[in-house]
Amino acid sequence: MDLSPRVSDPGDMDLLQMARLDCDWHGENARALASMTGEDMEFKGLAVLGVAGLADLAAAAIPEGEEPWFVITGQHVQKLGGPAGRLLAAYARKGIRTLYYSFDESSRTVANFAEVAPHLDVLIHDEMPLAPAPLRANCLRIHRSWVANLVPFAAPFCEEPEERILFLGSRLGLTPHRRRQIEFLRDRFKDRFVAVCDHSMPVSGRLHLARGFKAGFCPEGRKFATPGMSATHTDRPFWSGCLGFAPVSEDSRGGGRLEELHRRNLIWRYPHGDLKGLGEACERALAAGPDERRRVYDHFNRRETIGTVVADAIHAAGAAA
Numbered sequence: 001m002d003l004s005p006r007v008s009d010p011g012d013m014d015l016l017q018m019a020r021l022d023c024d025w026h027g028e029n030a031r032a033l034a035s036m037t038g039e040d041m042e043f044k045g046l047a048v049l050g051v052a053g054l055a056d057l058a059a060a061a062i063p064e065g066e067e068p069w070f071v072i073t074g075q076h077v078q079k080l081g082g083p084a085g086r087l088l089a090a091y092a093r094k095g096i097r098t099l100y101y102s103f104d105e106s107s108r109t110v111a112n113f114a115e116v117a118p119h120l121d122v123l124i125h126d127e128m129p130l131a132p133a134p135l136r137a138n139c140l141r142i143h144r145s146w147v148a149n150l151v152p153f154a155a156p157f158c159e160e161p162e163e164r165i166l167f168l169g170s171r172l173g174l175t176p177h178r179r180r181q182i183e184f185l186r187d188r189f190k191d192r193f194v195a196v197c198d199h200s201m202p203v204s205g206r207l208h209l210a211r212g213f214k215a216g217f218c219p220e221g222r223k224f225a226t227p228g229m230s231a232t233h234t235d236r237p238f239w240s241g242c243l244g245f246a247p248v249s250e251d252s253r254g255g256g257r258l259e260e261l262h263r264r265n266l267i268w269r270y271p272h273g274d275l276k277g278l279g280e281a282c283e284r285a286l287a288a289g290p291d292e293r294r295r296v297y298d299h300f301n302r303r304e305t306i307g308t309v310v311a312d313a314i315h316a317a318g319a320a321a
Helices: 013-034 052-061 073-082 084-094 113-119 174-190 237-240 259-263 275-286 291-301 306-318
Strands: 069-073 097-101 122-125 140-143 164-167 193-196 215-218 246-250 268-270
Touching: 013 069, 013 306, 052 073, 052 084, 069 073, 069 306, 073 113, 084 097, 084 113, 084 164, 097 193, 097 306, 140 259, 140 306, 164 174, 164 275, 174 193, 215 237, 215 275, 237 246, 237 291, 246 275, 246 291, 268 275
Parallel strands: 069 097, 097 122, 122 140, 164 193, 164 215, 215 246, 246 268
Antiparallel strands: none
């Protein structure tokens, strides 16, 4: 797809590359959802509609014995436009249920959230608290944001990866705090530390990282300090765990989002801003044995991918209906 009409400066090659990587990332969400399996459910398949296909869904025949779900993610809900409420109401009348996995501060930043909210069966969000919104009383609300947009176990587990640490980030997030961390790790670990700051990477390339790296440096996200996201994180620890890395992660100033994983020894934690603690956490991660890393790998692939989270939410919504 030619992305040049869709970016603010078509002559900016770096911007076009970032747009391409974003498209790739969202495309992988669809592939992960297409791989869903679930308890007491059979998923018949995934159709990727695009805006043009929304009206077709409202007119489509529903096979007997099937329950259709409309799943939408991220800021894409704004593509539904002003008629979003009418569209989702028409879906509901037809028996189509709606799940919105917002990833971020949708109740505060999505322009048409108030029109969408009354028609949601499931809202998975990363705001605490949600802004006042007209959600239905029986809408299942799940506070859980970033997970891995990977097909579970797509990357084989590597018993003996290279003793190296990978940081994957974005130039947009290279704050002075982040630069201090990167320079510290470069000085301490030399060529055993690799920093990639190109926003993201082609998702197909992620599967080849497991042999080359043993640990993933996964600090907080760029929205770390905003009130609604003070306890959030990026998706990096989750897909790092799915690849078999030992995820090294900061504690959140607001507390909480990764605390359970920390208590269960599924991430290697260090205090925010503590360079000595960061170095020690990386050393512990590099020293992790294959059994320890495989336990992390199994957990993240079984519990921390977008397909698993959505399938579990659909199952829970069905049980509560």
